[in-house]
Amino acid sequence: MNIDSIHTGIVIDHITAGRSMKLYDLLNLGSLDCSVAIIQNAVSRKMGRKDIIKIDADIPLNFDVIGFVDPGATVNVIRDGKLAEKRTIPMPEYLVNVIRCKNPRCITTTEQELDHIFRLTDPKHEIYRCIYCETKAN
Amino acid sequence: MRSVIDIPDLSPAEIDELIDTAQDIIDHPAAYADRCRGKKLATLFFEPSTRTRLSFEAAMYELGGAVLSVTDAASSSASKGESVADTAKVISCYADIIAMRHPKEGAALVAANNATVPVINAGDGGHCHPTQTLADLFTIFREKGGFSGLTVGLCGDLKFGRTVHSLINALSRYDGMNFVLISPEELKLPSYVKEESLKARGLPYRQTTSLEDAMPSLDVLYMTRVQRERFFNEEDYLRLKDSYILTPQKLAAAKSDLCIMHPLPRVNEISVAVDRDPRACYFKQVLYGKYMRMALILKLLAEAAI
Structure with a gap:
């Protein structure tokens, strides 16, 4: 399977197999008007199988989303056909307005103007909790 | 502004300090009778809890302070749709410290983030009651x-x-x-x-x-x-x-x-x-709870004055 190489854009690589669609949704990539390619279950020497997302434009990305969905994924920025920047994304300490608290008793359900903020409470088990009611993020 | 929303907001050393103060209040009540003279506690209870509210109010009266009380959400601006954030900002203009109970989990944190005076969580739904x-x-x-x-x-x-x-x-x-x-x-x-x-x-x-x-x-x-x-x-x-x-x-x-x-x-x-x-x-x-609330009010008001 061939996907054209990118002249200027972003490649999110080393995505754990199966997590690319969640990234696609949370990064809101469906709203872009450039080409976006999702490669699922690509063969990887390091990971066995992996997903890759290629975005055919150098757009601002919410790195916190990547760190939340798949810490360890790498972001490669391509400019003029060359690798301009490469970084691995760690888990962010806070997530702001990325996911919503599902607890019906949480204050965020009635106070619409509040930001939905989650804090990383257990990095080992990748657990985020709502800062208001401490409900675990799904 | 220092508030107390959950127990981990207080270090073990601070809890020991509160216990020492509460002990001293029991031993020397007259020494504390005027410690909050001129200060006002607002008790905002958006759901009923007579015992907790009265405990806070008794605590403030025994420190020589005054109490402003909202005991019924239906009679407050919350019934008109005012947010917790706005309520906290408004009450901060009237009171030196706020004790708040609210049915929604996390409401006290929202109040603390917006108030300009200390907020004590007097219970936020099934979440915390420090x-x-x-x-x-x-x-x-x-x-x-x-x-x-x-x-x-x-x-x-x-x-x-x-x-x-x-x-x-x-x-x-x-x-x-x-x-x-x-x-x-x-x-x-x-x-x-x-x-x-x-x-x-x-x-x-x-x-x-x-x-x-x-x-x-x-x-x-x-x-x-x-x-x-x-x-x-x-x-x-x-x-x-x-x-x-x-x-x-x-x-x-x-x-x-x-x-x-x-x-x-x-x-x-x-x-x-x-x-x-x-x-x-x-x-x-129940009685010991009043003394600890007195100690906490004193501590937060003292820190707010610095």
Whole structure:
């Protein structure tokens, strides 16, 4: 399977197999008007199988989303056909307005103007909790 | 601005300091009678809790301060759709400190983030109620002389009871504690509480379904109510409900200096006959709660003045 190489854009690589669609949704990539390619279950020497997302434009990305969905994924920025920047994304300490608290008793359900903020409470088990009611993020 | 939303907002050293202050208030009440002269406490209770509200108000009056009170959400601006954030900003213009109870979890944090005066969480739904935990800690301290080496039994609904989770979290910060978790299978302590409080600090604990078996080893017995609505089927509730009712007969095997506690209100989980037992401390617990609220008000007002 061939996907054209990118002249200027972003490649999110080393995505754990199966997590690319969640990234696609949370990064809101469906709203872009450039080409976006999702490669699922690509063969990887390091990971066995992996997903890759290629975005055919150098757009601002919410790195916190990547760190939340798949810490360890790498972001490669391509400019003029060359690798301009490469970084691995760690888990962010806070997530702001990325996911919503599902607890019906949480204050965020009635106070619409509040930001939905989650804090990383257990990095080992990748657990985020709502800062208001401490409900675990799904 | 320093507020207290949950028990971890206070370090163990600060809790010790509050206990020292509360002790001193008991020993020298006249020395504190004017300490809050000219200061106002706003008690914002968006859901009813007469005991907690009165405890805060009595605490402020005994410090010589004044109280502004909202006791009915229907009569406040909240009924017109005002946000908690705006309410906190407005009340900050009138009061020097706020004690707030709200049915929504996290409401106190929102208030604290927007108020320009200290906020004390007086209960936010089923989430946190730190001054209840302060009352519990002071009761244990007063009745047992400290925390080290105690075996604390927690009995009843350990799954949903916020007071139990908060008390375990607070007590697990002291060395030498032992815990006995007494509950039906359906209402066992959630694993995350065990992981974060007991296992993380390497504290010994055991779980049992039998109050009678646990009784002889206990220095403190903290009772909570087993509620019918927590069970999936009526049969299980009917089978278990009497097992967790404390009676003089069950106390026959207990230590002579056992400290029996309950966050109140009690329904039927402690027999009224137990009230006459000198080991019953649950009404003293209410009184100790007032002293700890006095100590907390003093501490937060002092810090706000700096």
